[in-house]
Amino acid sequence: MNEWEIAAAVLGFALIPCGAVALLSDAPSGLAALQLASVLLSTILMLLAEGFHRQPFVDLAVVFAPMSLVGSLLFARMMEQEL
Amino acid sequence: MSWRAVVAVVLLIGGGLLEAIAVLGLCAMRDAYDRLHYVSLAGFGALLVALAIVVRESFSLIGDKALLVGLVLVVTGAVLAQTTVRSLLIRELGDWRRRARERAEP
Numbered sequence: 001m002n003e004w005e006i007a008a009a010v011l012g013f014a015l016i017p018c019g020a021v022a023l024l025s026d027a028p029s030g031l032a033a034l035q036l037a038s039v040l041l042s043t044i045l046m047l048l049a050e051g052f053h054r055q056p057f058v059d060l061a062v063v064f065a066p067m068s069l070v071g072s073l074l075f076a077r078m079m080e081q082e083l
Numbered sequence: 084m085s086w087r088a089v090v091a092v093v094l095l096i097g098g099g100l101l102e103a104i105a106v107l108g109l110c111a112m113r114d115a116y117d118r119l120h121y122v123s124l125a126g127f128g129a130l131l132v133a134l135a136i137v138v139r140e141s142f143s144l145i146g147d148k149a150l151l152v153g154l155v156l157v158v159t160g161a162v163l164a165q166t167t168v169r170s171l172l173i174r175e176l177g178d179w180r181r182r183a184r185e186r187a188e189p
Contacts, residue, residue, distance in 0.1 A: 003092060007099050007132070014106045021109055021118075028115030028171050032122060035163055036109050039125040039156055040102060043132050046149045050136050058148045065152050069159045076163075076170040 004051030098131030126160030
């Protein structure tokens with residue numbers, strides 16, 4: 001394993017607390033956890049692209065970053081009403 | 084080990100640490116408003132990781148796209164936090180701007 005794959009693995013484990021907060025806390029805290037997990041996942045995809053020297057992974061990150069923004073904005077908009 | 088590899092590893096460790104601090108902050112804080120601060124912090128961690136890739140690969144296809152993703156995450160992190168807090172305020176208080184206008188009118 002090179003340093004990029006190790007960093008991707010460490011950040012992959014960091015997704016677990018985000019999932020726990022999203023599952024166990026109230027809805028607004030879950031939204032914050034979802035947004036943080038999106039940033040982590042984009043970073044993991046960049047790290048995997050560099051670690052494996054596979055350019056398609058960074059394409060996934062390029063697509064995922066704006067799509068996660070749109071999804072989070074939609075969730076935030078829906079959160080204005082009582083769920 | 085070349086100086087580029089050393090700088091890339093330092094940036095990688097810095098970015099990873101920032102993201103780890105963001106996750107710790109998310110778990111430690113009790114309120115959603117406090118937790119939202121750490122989304123922007125994680126964006127800066129992603130930017131450091133993207134800079135590490137650029138230092139390692141120079142401005143190649145992977146480096147350019149990684150830098151683009153890092154910049155998008157930094158810019159949208161602040162926008163996302165502000166928008167989410169606004170939505171949560173509307174959820175809790177209703178339309179506070181209308182009440183403020185009514186209070187301001189004589």
